[in-house]
Amino acid sequence: MKEKNLFNYLKIHKVEVPENINISIVSLPSLISKTTEIKKSKNENKHANMKFTFSDPEYSGLGDKFEWAKSCIVISYNYIPKSVNNHSFAPGEGAIALFAAEDHYKPLKRFMNNLIELFDNKHIQTHEFIDSPQHYDRIFFNTSGLGWQGKSTMMLSPGIGPWQLIGNLYVSESFDSSDQKKFSCGSCNLCQISCPTGALDEEYTLDSNKCISYWLQSPEIIPHDMRSYIGNRFYGCDECLTSCPPGQTKDFNIDLTSKVDLKRIIKMSNDELINSYSWFYIPKRNGDYLKRNALIALANNPDRSAVDFIFTLLKSESEIIRFYSIWAIWKLQRLGDLPQHYDVSFEKSELVKDEYLRLMK
Numbered sequence: 001m002k003e004k005n006l007f008n009y010l011k012i013h014k015v016e017v018p019e020n021i022n023i024s025i026v027s028l029p030s031l032i033s034k035t036t037e038i039k040k041s042k043n044e045n046k047h048a049n050m051k052f053t054f055s056d057p058e059y060s061g062l063g064d065k066f067e068w069a070k071s072c073i074v075i076s077y078n079y080i081p082k083s084v085n086n087h088s089f090a091p092g093e094g095a096i097a098l099f100a101a102e103d104h105y106k107p108l109k110r111f112m113n114n115l116i117e118l119f120d121n122k123h124i125q126t127h128e129f130i131d132s133p134q135h136y137d138r139i140f141f142n143t144s145g146l147g148w149q150g151k152s153t154m155m156l157s158p159g160i161g162p163w164q165l166i167g168n169l170y171v172s173e174s175f176d177s178s179d180q181k182k183f184s185c186g187s188c189n190l191c192q193i194s195c196p197t198g199a200l201d202e203e204y205t206l207d208s209n210k211c212i213s214y215w216l217q218s219p220e221i222i223p224h225d226m227r228s229y230i231g232n233r234f235y236g237c238d239e240c241l242t243s244c245p246p247g248q249t250k251d252f253n254i255d256l257t258s259k260v261d262l263k264r265i266i267k268m269s270n271d272e273l274i275n276s277y278s279w280f281y282i283p284k285r286n287g288d289y290l291k292r293n294a295l296i297a298l299a300n301n302p303d304r305s306a307v308d309f310i311f312t313l314l315k316s317e318s319e320i321i322r323f324y325s326i327w328a329i330w331k332l333q334r335l336g337d338l339p340q341h342y343d344v345s346f347e348k349s350e351l352v353k354d355e356y357l358r359l360m361k
């Protein structure tokens with residue numbers, strides 16, 4: 001059967017590919033599997049006990065998932081920040097990594113849905129994956145010719161670098177496959193040098209136990225050293241992306257909208273927080289975890305009223321908030337004033353008590 005050219009097909013059917021979307025096609029079966037690599041990361045405990053694709057690597061790492069699928073369309077949405085050039089933060093301000101400054105998955109999903117609708121009308125079977133635990137989204141990126149995997153583990157493309165999100169659409173139609181291209185990081189290792197925690201010390205391998213981005217979405221207790229490394233980050237970390245030369249195009253600029261007022265975040269109700277940041281991965285959809293992030297970031301980037309504000313949080317009903325408030329007071333070197341604001345003998349949480357006693361030593 002003659003293969004179709006997807007780009008002509010989309011033109012004929014009046015489906016426009018937006019400027020910041022790139023698509024490419026991989027023919028199936030591909031014989032590609034990343035199961036071994038995902039299992040290796042898990043066996044070496046580099047996955048920090050995350051579930052996601054690590055729950056079932058046999059399936060998530062499998063390229064040829066569906067017998068009926070003839071092609072996989074790899075879709076990349078680039079969110080290169082194009083606005084103002086201001087990378088500085090005032091005291092009390094926190095940072096949101098640019099992938100999450102707004103819901104950048106929305107336009108990617110919208111485009112994916114346009115394709116699905118078109119294929120449905122033509123009785124072409126489809127199955128889509130975007131950020132699903134059942135599929136490793138980076139699997140076909142290199143083969144599709146869109147780019148390469150960098151030493152930061154990010155998928156990079158010329159003119160875009162790492163600033164892109166990826167989705168895969170399996171289709172039961174044969175489309176012309178795109179050519180794989182030869183790209184590489186060469187001798188660059190700037191992401192490895194820039195990572196504040198050494199999470200990329202082994203090139204092409206992320207140790208999630210050391211990754212700030214991981215900790216800001218983890219329900220586990222954040223280790224003391226990591227709380228300091230978090231700096232003023234409220235959600236996500238962009239250090240290994242900002243440092244990456246292929247992403248530093250003429251358009252590249254840091255957007256002011258990625259800033260948040262940390263005290264405001266902590267004052268918000270949990271429902272308000274979950275609604276305001278509905279596209280974030282928030283453990284158990286519990287807004288306290290976002291407040292925890294904001295509290296750590298505020299202790300690392302305090303404004304004048306931060307200490308007094310944090311003292312008031314010791315009366316919080318939330319164990320998480322009291323726990324991190326005590327650390328924040330320690331970090332701000334005001335532990336000596338703590339007994340005026342907090343009586344540990346009334347503390348009902350063993351976890352909070354232990355933290356208090358550990359820091360008071």
Ligand code: B12
Nearest residue numbers: 037041053097132136137154155165166204213214236237
């Ligand atoms: C779990 C997860 C995380 C975890 C772990 C990340 C990781 N690198 O695995 C945490 C929470 C830390 C995280 C952070 C981020 N994430 Co995330 N995350 C995922 C998720 C859900 C699964 C990733 C996965 O399966 N990892 C398994 C490990 C084993 O894969 P890997 O790290 O790519 O490892 C490969 C290499 O080591 C390679 N390899 C081994 N040896 C060698 C040698 C050579 C020479 C080469 C070339 C390769 C190579 O083999 C492995 C398998 O291919 C995907 C969505 C999805 N469903 O796929 C998004 C995804 C990877 N995340 C994404 C983003 C945007 C981020 C952040 C940038 C967000 C931020 N700003 O904070 C950071 C980046 C951190 C980083 N440096 O990776 C995007 C990345 C897009 C891109 N351009 O690549 C994805 C694809 C989501 C999406 N649909 O767009 N994430």
Ligand code: SF4
Nearest residue numbers: 195211212237239240
């Ligand atoms: S996201 Fe931050 S902590 Fe994680 S590997 Fe990149 S630079 Fe390091």
Ligand code: SF4
Nearest residue numbers: 150151185188191244
């Ligand atoms: S910073 Fe350099 S080594 Fe790291 S991913 Fe980008 S190009 Fe590759």
